[in-house]
Amino acid sequence: MIDVMMFLLVFFVLISINVLPALGLKITPPTSGSPDKIVERVRLTVGIDGDGLTFLDGVSVPLTELPDRVKAAAGEKGASVIVTGDQGASLQNVVSVMDALKLAGVSSIQLVTRQK
Numbered sequence: 001m002i003d004v005m006m007f008l009l010v011f012f013v014l015i016s017i018n019v020l021p022a023l024g025l026k027i028t029p030p031t032s033g034s035p036d037k038i039v040e041r042v043r044l045t046v047g048i049d050g051d052g053l054t055f056l057d058g059v060s061v062p063l064t065e066l067p068d069r070v071k072a073a074a075g076e077k078g079a080s081v082i083v084t085g086d087q088g089a090s091l092q093n094v095v096s097v098m099d100a101l102k103l104a105g106v107s108s109i110q111l112v113t114r115q116k
Helices: 002-023 063-074 091-103
Strands: 042-048 054-056 079-085 108-111
Touching: 042 063, 042 091, 054 063, 063 079, 063 091, 079 091
Parallel strands: 042 079, 079 108
Antiparallel strands: 042 054
16 A cells, blocks of 8 residues: 555656646747847845944945945946845935935835834
8 A cells, every 4th residue: 555655656746847847838929129128137235234334235335435336336237226224223324325326326226124
């Protein structure tokens, strides 16, 4: 009886490995005269600590240099920026960082929070 159960288990595992990937949709999208290319944006993380220091991807950056560093990191693709901060950081620090990101041409900013 155990041999039969093991055989059935192996059979279903082998079938699912071979059959499930084949269940994806295979479509041919319609054509267009002027299609837009999908551009993947660069993701950057800007951090603000409790003392008001600013970090770009973990490296300390003066607030005055932040727009230039973000522009350089983003390149022509543009950037999606995630802003993290210490709960002790002042609102003015957050607004200053957002202003610097606006100067850098960033159009997408996400704020990281934690659930209560």
